[in-house]
Structures are given as C-alpha cells and as structure tokens.
Amino acid sequence: SYVVTQPPSVSVAPGQTATITCGGNNIGRKSVHWNQQKPGQAPVLVVYDDDDRPSGIPERFSGSNSGNTATLTISRVEAGDEADYYCQVYTSETDHVGFGGGTKLTVL
Amino acid sequence: QVQLVQSGAEVKKPGASVKVSCKASGDTFSEYYINWVRQAPGQGLEWMGRINPNSGDTNYPQKFQGRVTMSRDTFITTTYMELRGLTSDDTAVYYCAKTLRGDYLDDAFGIWGQGTMVTVSS
Numbered sequence: 001s002y003v004v005t006q007p008p009s010v011s012v013a014p015g016q017t018a019t020i021t022c023g024g025n026n027i028g029r030k031s032v033h034w035n036q037q038k039p040g041q042a043p044v045l046v047v048y049d050d051d052d053r054p055s056g057i058p059e060r061f062s063g064s065n066s067g068n069t070a071t072l073t074i075s076r077v078e079a080g081d082e083a084d085y086y087c088q089v090y091t092s093e094t095d096h097v098g099f100g101g102g103t104k105l106t107v108l
Numbered sequence: 109q110v111q112l113v114q115s116g117a118e119v120k121k122p123g124a125s126v127k128v129s130c131k132a133s134g135d136t137f138s139e140y141y142i143n144w145v146r147q148a149p150g151q152g153l154e155w156m157g158r159i160n161p162n163s164g165d166t167n168y169p170q171k172f173q174g175r176v177t178m179s180r181d182t183f184i185t186t187t188y189m190e191l192r193g194l195t196s197d198d199t200a201v202y203y204c205a206k207t208l209r210g211d212y213l214d215d216a217f218g219i220w221g222q223g224t225m226v227t228v229s230s
Contacts, residue, residue, distance in 0.1 A: 092213070
C-alpha cells in the first residue's frame with residue numbers, strides 16, 4: 001500500500017507561518033487533500049487538489065505538491081488554527097484512499 | 109446546505125455487529141460517493157471504504173473485507189455501514205463523508221457527518 005508520512009507535531013507563534021509536510025513516493029503525481037480536525041469535532045476540508053480552497057476557507061491556507069513532498073502552509077497563524085491536520089491521497093493502483101498519520105499544530 | 113446526519117452512539121459486546129446510518133440532505137444523493145472513515149481514541153483517520161449510491165458498488169480495503177458491508181437506501185437518501193465480529197479494537201468514532209464534486213475516485217471529502225461513537229466492551 002502507498003505510505004504517506006507526516007511529522008507528528010509542528011509549533012508556531014501567532015502571526016508566523018506554519019508549514020506541514022506530507023511525504024510519499026512521487027506524491028507530486030497525485031492529488032493531495034488536507035483536512036483540519038479540532039478536538040471533539042469532525043474533520044473539515046481546508047485544501048483540495050494540492051492547492052485549491054473550498055469556499056469559506058481563508059486565503060491564509062495554501063498548498064503545494066512536488067516531487068516526494070506535499071505541503072500545507074498556514075500564513076499569519078491564529079490561535080483558532082490549532083488542530084490536527086491530515087493529508088489524504090488516492091492510489092489508483094489499489095483504488096484505495098489513505099491518510100497521513102496527522103500533524104498536531106500547536107500555536108505557542 | 110448539504111448535510112450528513114449520522115445515527116447515535118452505540119455500545120456493543122465483543123462478537124456483535126453494529127450498523128451505522130448516514131442520511132444525506134440538501135443535495136442530489138446519487139451523484140456523490142459516500143466514504144466511511146473511523147478514528148480510534150487518540151489515533152488518526154482510517155479509511156474503511158466507499159459506496160456509490162447510484163449503483164450500489166462498493167470498495168473496501170483488504171483489512172475490512174469480509175467484515176464490513178456498506179449499503180444504501182436511495183428512497184430515504186441514507187447509506188449504512190455494518191461492521192461484524194466486533195472487538196475492542198473497533199472502539200472508535202465512525203464518520204461518513206461525501207465527495208466534494210461528484211463521483212470521482214480521487215476526490216476530496218467535502219462534507220463529513222458528525223461522527224458516531226461505537227464502543228465495544230464486555
């Protein structure tokens with residue numbers, strides 16, 4: 001199965017930029033989606049197809065994907081951005097969906 | 109506005125089965141895949157499979173094959189996920205999630221249900 005790897009945690013001060021990575025073999029050839037999950041809540045889609053935002057998601061959330069790494073970037077981080085973030089990819093060879101292990105974003 | 113509303117929390121004994129429902133409203137039911145994802149306490153997200161509400165076709169990862177069945181009732185725009193042979197490892201929150209744009213296999217999950225807590229305990 002296709003494996004995607006995320007750092008367990010990322011910390012950033014308010015107003016700074018947070019970068020969360022999702023690594024996988026040639027992940028740049030796949031569409032990567034990012035989900036935000038706050039404690040006790042269902043996940044919410046924040047970026048899809050590498051770098052698109054659903055309606056209602058602030059422009060501070062952006063994404064990129066190239067080579068073996070996809071990246072979620074959160075600019076001007078706010079306290080309300082503190083959450084777990086999961087990358088999601090589809091593997092056509094197996095017709096399966098996979099999630100990264102999740103990254104806990106802490107706002108200092 | 110599109111919503112997915114799931115059934116309530118369940119407590120089951122080991123070896124039992126559980127069937128969780130997910131009712132869709134506010135959109136064309138058959139045009140989007142419904143996926144099921146679970147999350148054990150303190151753990152990450154785990155994909156359990158998908159159903160095409162239009163055709164009823166399903167796809168399950170090997171881990172759950174033979175133990176899970178996803179179905180739908182188009183008349184009441186509801187999908188179901190049944191898991192059999194429960195063990196304590198199946199204690200988790202179970203989510204349904206609808207694809208963002210339609211019946212695309214690599215699509216993002218645009219709308220999630222509120223989650224259903226299933227507890228397996230003797």
